[in-house]
Amino acid sequence: MNLVDFMRDVSEDLEGQFSEYDENTSVIVVPLGKGRFQAVQGKVQEVDIQGTKTISFVSKVCPFYRQMDLVDFMEENKKMLFSRFIVEDNFIKVEASVFLEFVSEQNKEYLQNAICEVAEVADKWEHKLTGLDVF
Numbered sequence: 001m002n003l004v005d006f007m008r009d010v011s012e013d014l015e016g017q018f019s020e021y022d023e024n025t026s027v028i029v030v031p032l033g034k035g036r037f038q039a040v041q042g043k044v045q046e047v048d049i050q051g052t053k054t055i056s057f058v059s060k061v062c063p064f065y066r067q068m069d070l071v072d073f074m075e076e077n078k079k080m081l082f083s084r085f086i087v088e089d090n091f092i093k094v095e096a097s098v099f100l101e102f103v104s105e106q107n108k109e110y111l112q113n114a115i116c117e118v119a120e121v122a123d124k125w126e127h128k129l130t131g132l133d134v135f
Contacts, residue, residue: 003055006103007042010112030119036133038119038126044100053100057083057115059122061092062129068092080121082114092129094122 007026011018017029024044029037040059047054064087073085073092083096096114103111126134 003042003044003103006108006111009108010115013112014116028115030116032119032123036123036127038123040115040119040122042115054097055100055103056095056097057111057118058086058088058093058095059118060134061085061094061122061125062134064090064092068129076121076125080117082117083121092125094118094125 002023004020004023004026007020007028008018010016011028014028014030016031018026019029020026025041027039027041029039031037038059040057043056043058044053045056046052077084080094083094086093086095094117096118098111098114123133126132
């Protein structure tokens with residue numbers, strides 16, 4: 001199953017909005033209830049010189065500031081099953097990743113749960129840190 005088809009199927013299951021950027025990148029806007037939504041980007045990427053491919057599900061939380069207490073993020077990391085906090089491009093983000101071969105109909109429910117966790121945690125922390133629903 002390719003990324004675009006997979007993300008489109010998951011979007012339909014979650015009653016979200018699907019957008020395709022290219023064959024390696026697409027986005028699902030996941031509805032979370034109470035009028036809140038969170039965008040989760042799925043992206044295929046090579047992670048080493050052998051050409052190992054992964055798919056990452058990533059959602060922005062907010063810009064990173066040096067004054068932030070990183071211990072809070074590490075404590076939250078312990079509670080997450082599928083994902084973790086990362087800092088990338090000067091943003092705090094939530095990311096879950098798996099080997100591309102793992103993307104299949106048999107693993108759809110597992111991956112859908114990972115996407116939902118990314119969306120829910122990113123939204124929770126975005127609201128906690130900014131009070132907004134931006135991403």
